[in-house]
Amino acid sequence: MERVKESESESEPASSSSSSAATGKLEEEVGRVMDQARELHESGASLLWKISNEEQSLRQKAISLESSIRRVRSSINSLISKKLLDPKFARKLEEDLQRASSILTDGEAAAFLPAEAQGRFLRMFLGPINVRASRKEVQLKVKEEYNSYRDRTAFLFLLFPLTLLILKSWIWEGCLPAFPVQLYEAWLLFLYTGLAMRENILRANGSDIRPWWIYHHYCAMLMALVSLTWEIKRQPNCAQKQRGVELFLQWAMMQGVAMLLQNRYQRQRLYTRIALGKANRMDVVWGETSGVDGQLWVLCPILFAMQGFEAYVGLLLLKTAFVGVVTEWQVICCGILLVLMAVGNFINTIQTLVTKSRFKAKMKRSKSKPELD
Incomplete structure (x- = not known):
């Protein structure tokens, strides 16, 4: 027993020391x-401070260069109006300025230019968050995601109403x-909200989307929200009351076909314009723009027919409301919105075609002058 105690007492100092x-x-x-x-914290803080100072310096240089491009362009226009500058030489200077502007707005330096105002729509959904991407590849990923979203929704835009109309005839x-x-x-409602959010983000990142198409999606969002409260019941005269719904589904199918044509043909044309330096990599296709002559001959009749049919559906809804067939306020609201969107789309289509014709006439005049010389 004494030996055991001695061994335990000897092991205690060893264990305590270990x-x-x-x-x-x-x-x-x-x-x-x-x-x-x-050390890592101090190194990171030092690096961020250096990056912040360099970004501020680059931002000032980018703003100064943008101002210089505007000033030189204004000087060229002033000299041309006073006939103090040769038009041929002025065109060459304008082309060089356009290339410089494309390098500035379409290159990595575009992140240092002042961002577009995000607007109330994004602030309402996202709050005061800056959605402008600092890196160009991130901006291009946002654009590609928008294009893929349009491709997916174009097929659904065609298949969803087609399925409803087929089931209406066969089953219902x-x-x-x-x-x-x-x-x-x-x-x-989900579709148009997603489109409006993506387009606002693209505009904040330098895209050329026209404001009307965003407002058009606002109107479409409102119409979808109102139509959700529109009561549809099976009644003896339901075919008459649902005539507007049936025509709206047919119009949606036409819009799906037009979206497929736009997404396929116009995107190819946009890639060509980007390669020629006439468009920004963040630009997207919308409406009837970017199409060549052969494509416009196919696309414009479809667009005008779709706009006319959209206005017809809106007027039909207003007629059914005023005659007394369907007197709900939702019918009047949807009819007004459809007519408003049809008129706005028609005006924008005409403005785009006029702009394209003026640009082509200007190009023909510029090509004919060297031949005459």
């Missing part, structure tokens, strides 16, 4: 980790039930 050694080693390791963390005996139609209208 424990204190392990504790000291662990404390030293923790101290080294703390020193590395402080010519009268649409409420739930599938409201499901389609909820999808439209």
Whole structure:
């Protein structure tokens, strides 16, 4: 027993010394980790301070260069109006300025230019968050995601109403039930909200989307929201009351076809314009723009027919409301919105075609002058 006690007493100092050694080693390791963390923090803060100063310097240079381009362009126009500058030489200077502007707005320096105002729509959904990407590849990913979103929704825009119309004839005996139609209208609300948000973000990142197309999607969002509250019941005269819904589904199918044509043909034309330096890499296709002559001959009749049909559906809804067939306020609101969107689309289409014709006439005049010389 005494020997056992002696061995236990001898082992206690050994274990306590090893424990204190392990504790000291662990404390030293923790101290080294703390020193590395402080060093990394100081290095990161120093790097961020340098980057912030360099960004501020580059931002001032980019703003100054943009101002210089505007000033030189204004001087060229002033000299041309006073006939103090040769038009041929002025065109060459303008082309060089356009290349410089494209390098500035389409290159990596574009991130240092002042950002577009984000608007109330984005602030309402996202709050005061800056959605402008600092790196060009991130901006291009946002644009590619927008294009893929349009491709996906174009097929759904065509298939969803087509399915409803087929089921109406084969299964539902010519009268649409409420739930599938409201499901389609909820999808439209989601679609137009997603398009409006993506387009606002693209504009904040330097895209050339016209404001009207964003306002058009606001109107479409409002129409989808209002139509969700539009009660559709199976009644003896439901075919007459649902005539406007049926025509709207047919118009949606036409819009799906037009979207497929725009997404396929106009995007190819946009790539050509970007290669020629006439468009920005952040620009997107919309409406009837960017199409060549052969494509416009196909696309413009479809667009005008779709706009006329859209106005017809809106007027039909207003007629059914004023005659007394369907007197709900939702019918009047949807009719007004459809007519408003049709008129706005028609005006923008005409403005775009006039702009394209003027540009082509200007190009022909510029080509004919060297031949005459």
